[in-house]
Amino acid sequence: xxxxxxxxxxxxxxxxxxxxxxxxxxxxxxxxxxxxxxxxxxxxxxxxxxxxxxxxxxxxxxxxxxxxxxxxxxxxxxxxxxxxxxxxxxxxxxxxxxxxxxxxxxxxxxxxxxxxxxxxxxxxxxxxxxxxxxxxxxxxxxxxxxxxxxxxxxxxxxxxxxxxxxxxxxxxxxxxxxxxxxxxxxxxxxxxxxxxxxxxxxxxxxxxxxxxxxxxxxxxxxxxxxxxxxxxxxxxxxxxxxxxxxxxxxxxxxxxxxxxxxxxxxxxxxxxxxxxxxxxxxxxxxxxxxxxxxxx
Numbered sequence: 001x002x003x004x005x006x007x008x009x010x011x012x013x014x015x016x017x018x019x020x021x022x023x024x025x026x027x028x029x030x031x032x033x034x035x036x037x038x039x040x041x042x043x044x045x046x047x048x049x050x051x052x053x054x055x056x057x058x059x060x061x062x063x064x065x066x067x068x069x070x071x072x073x074x075x076x077x078x079x080x081x082x083x084x085x086x087x088x089x090x091x092x093x094x095x096x097x098x099x100x101x102x103x104x105x106x107x108x109x110x111x112x113x114x115x116x117x118x119x120x121x122x123x124x125x126x127x128x129x130x131x132x133x134x135x136x137x138x139x140x141x142x143x144x145x146x147x148x149x150x151x152x153x154x155x156x157x158x159x160x161x162x163x164x165x166x167x168x169x170x171x172x173x174x175x176x177x178x179x180x181x182x183x184x185x186x187x188x189x190x191x192x193x194x195x196x197x198x199x200x201x202x203x204x205x206x207x208x209x210x211x212x213x214x215x216x217x218x219x220x221x222x223x224x225x226x227x228x229x230x231x232x233x234x235x236x237x238x239x240x241x242x243x244x245x246x247x248x249x250x251x252x253x254x255x256x257x258x259x260x261x262x263x264x265x266x267x268x269x270x271x272x273x274x275x276x277x278x279x280x281x282x283x284x285x286x287x288x289x290x291x292x293x294x295x296x
């Protein structure tokens with residue numbers, strides 16, 4: 001049975017450190033559970049360019065570049081520590097067709113229009129307010145080449161046999177809803193997977209499609225440890241929001257953390273993480289555009 005211990009980053013109480021820990025653990029789980037696999041229709045052509053939005057430490061970018069050496073890949077993120085880590089890894093693996101850039105505003109990128117064959121992003125809803133989505137998608141449309149694809153992976157949260165974890169995620173969902181940072185109408189979930197296909201169509205993308213994924217992180221599975229660390233770091237990251245929105249007290253959160261650690265290590269613990277990929281393509285010609293769209 002895997003032994004789970006609280007993260008060292010929780011002891012310092014630094015919000016920035018918690019955010020970095022959360023991103024690293026989440027990225028590790030996604031890579032172990034999904035890798036950089038793309039659907040056949042998403043694979044860029046040889047000589048094409050790919051942009052990864054909020055790339056973290058660049059795991060997805062590096063793996064994609066390794067799988068497709070004829071494709072140029074750019075990863076962007078707002079955390080300088082993660083960008084530096086990504087650059088070191090790219091240098092160590094001698095991946096010259098990979099680059100990383102720090103950005104402060106993903107809704108307004110200083111990149112040339114019509115530059116990319118594919119734009120990719122994962123779990124942006126946890127750091128992006130609902131009102132920011134139209135601006136981000138408009139910017140993605142500007143950056144895509146005609147016929148280029150936008151592919152986004154989102155989730156509503158985990159499904160488990162742990163009462164503590166189910167309650168933990170309910171608190172996170174409720175806090176995000178109260179703070180106006182989710183699409184949920186009642187705080188029971190994030191609501192992003194429901195609205196994302198419509199958001200892509202409203203942005204002017206065509207042939208919008210969805211594809212589901214499941215990552216199992218039950219006790220005894222290969223991704224159990226990564227899943228546990230990703231969940232614990234996620235819960236710690238949103239603890240201050242839970243407190244400020246009045247969803248739970250500090251004492252309740254402390255008791256929940258202890259119960260969560262215990263239940264994660266139960267030999268009968270089972271967990272799934274459902275994810276949804278939503279993708280669409282930019283029109284090839286102005287004739288395909290809806291009349292009201294003017295970003296062409």
